[in-house]
Amino acid sequence: MSPQKESRSGNGLIHPEASKSKLLLAEDPPHKDVDLIPGSVMDGLTVEANEPPYMVTKWRWMILSLFVLFSASNSMQWTQYTIIQDVVTNYYGVSGNLVSWTSMVYMITYVPLIFPASWLLSRTGLRVTTIIGSLGTCLGAWLKVFSVPQDMFWLGFMGQTVVAMSQVFILNVPPRLAAVWFGADQVSSACSIGVFGNQLGVALGFVLPPMIVRATGTIEQIGADFQVMFYLVAGVTSVLFVLILLFFKAAPSTPPSAAADMGSSLDSNFLQSIKKLMTNRNYVLLLISYGLNVGVFYAISTLLNQLVLMYYPGANEDAGRIGLVMVVAGMIGSVMCGLILDKTHRFKETTLAVYAASAVGMVVFTFTLNCGVIGVVYLSSILLGFFMNGYLPVGFEFASEVTYPEPEGTTSGILNAVVQIFGILLTLLYEWMLSAVHDRWANLTLCALLVLGTAITAAIRPDLRRQAAEAKA
Numbered sequence: 001m002s003p004q005k006e007s008r009s010g011n012g013l014i015h016p017e018a019s020k021s022k023l024l025l026a027e028d029p030p031h032k033d034v035d036l037i038p039g040s041v042m043d044g045l046t047v048e049a050n051e052p053p054y055m056v057t058k059w060r061w062m063i064l065s066l067f068v069l070f071s072a073s074n075s076m077q078w079t080q081y082t083i084i085q086d087v088v089t090n091y092y093g094v095s096g097n098l099v100s101w102t103s104m105v106y107m108i109t110y111v112p113l114i115f116p117a118s119w120l121l122s123r124t125g126l127r128v129t130t131i132i133g134s135l136g137t138c139l140g141a142w143l144k145v146f147s148v149p150q151d152m153f154w155l156g157f158m159g160q161t162v163v164a165m166s167q168v169f170i171l172n173v174p175p176r177l178a179a180v181w182f183g184a185d186q187v188s189s190a191c192s193i194g195v196f197g198n199q200l201g202v203a204l205g206f207v208l209p210p211m212i213v214r215a216t217g218t219i220e221q222i223g224a225d226f227q228v229m230f231y232l233v234a235g236v237t238s239v240l241f242v243l244i245l246l247f248f249k250a251a252p253s254t255p256p257s258a259a260a261d262m263g264s265s266l267d268s269n270f271l272q273s274i275k276k277l278m279t280n281r282n283y284v285l286l287l288i289s290y291g292l293n294v295g296v297f298y299a300i301s302t303l304l305n306q307l308v309l310m311y312y313p314g315a316n317e318d319a320g321r322i323g324l325v326m327v328v329a330g331m332i333g334s335v336m337c338g339l340i341l342d343k344t345h346r347f348k349e350t351t352l353a354v355y356a357a358s359a360v361g362m363v364v365f366t367f368t369l370n371c372g373v374i375g376v377v378y379l380s381s382i383l384l385g386f387f388m389n390g391y392l393p394v395g396f397e398f399a400s401e402v403t404y405p406e407p408e409g410t411t412s413g414i415l416n417a418v419v420q421i422f423g424i425l426l427t428l429l430y431e432w433m434l435s436a437v438h439d440r441w442a443n444l445t446l447c448a449l450l451v452l453g454t455a456i457t458a459a460i461r462p463d464l465r466r467q468a469a470e471a472k473a
Helices: 016-020 059-075 082-092 096-124 126-145 153-169 174-181 187-212 219-247 258-265 270-278 281-302 304-311 316-344 347-368 374-403 408-436 438-458 465-472
Strands: none
Touching: 059 126, 059 153, 059 174, 059 187, 059 219, 082 096, 082 187, 082 219, 082 304, 082 316, 096 126, 096 153, 096 281, 096 408, 126 153, 126 174, 126 219, 174 187, 174 374, 174 408, 187 219, 187 316, 187 374, 270 281, 270 408, 281 304, 281 347, 281 374, 281 408, 281 438, 304 316, 304 408, 316 347, 316 374, 347 374, 347 438, 374 408, 374 465, 408 438
């Protein structure tokens, strides 16, 4: 690609003669918030300046905020049944294993659907896929509204499946959205905030169901509680769908960074991208290590209610709150890690440090779970969640670095597909070990897997291709 890039006006028209001119006014610093108003007197104006022709728009924050809320509305339904597993089994008369599948269906549907979803994202852009995902999340939530009768659990499971299928238009979006809308000095932070939305939803999914659906009460009272919970979620997802339909945009009128500009100009072939990714040594190692880390978190989250009640009978709300503090701590860790990456660009070192700390956190959680003081379990959960959830955006960004200029949606899509496979396998293994060899050995097995993941991460070479592209530009 020629180093002299064509600049673009606010209406997206290319000025062929603009290789010597810049789109920013002379007094505008690089990446300053600029709002271009189509049809204004400034539209199409080019001015000689020394600054780079890349700028960001204030719209990016609204786009990111809408995505965060949309992502949260989907992920909050992930543990909607499992965190109150004892109530669901008693009310609907179904097995605990079937309730666990309401969580695992998120993982199962993701694997086959992520490839067409990634292809659609690369072809149609962020707006179309986000609208589809928001619509599916809304429809699935409304199906659950009609599943309150005790013989209608199958309909609730169907609604959960529709919501789970919609997840394929969410998990792989944060690095893509960050790259399309944010400048090079904010892209990691934006990605971490995008992941923050998913974690916010998981946190709400841990805490709200035990608060709304009472573990004790008559069948009629429990049914009324389910009705309130389902209507609440359906109402929120409906409002978000309308907002996304009205305000969510696919991309800004001008690229925010050199890497985004060069990446958007490449004619990417989806199958060719997959082939390149699968022959990228660093990416394959990251797939394994990332899958182990997030798979462990999925296993713990799915069976947290069972794990806590094993040592603290009757602590239904505490199980939800422990999940909440674990995720909230991870949300803080995600944002902090994003800021660190933007400031230092030390992707390999940050990834390795956070991964190793996750393993340490899991060891602490393992040996404090049965201490008899539930407050200690809260503290160990904070430590575990801070690093394990904080690792999510770090892994995303490291993957984008070592695979550039392959589309971020494809890169993160495959990453999450592997996560779902690991999540299913580790959840089934963890569930079996909890009943067969008790929790201590089950948790120690997860600790060993995190240690293995740390060693694999150490073997990844810091081939930061996106940073190199920015520096070259």
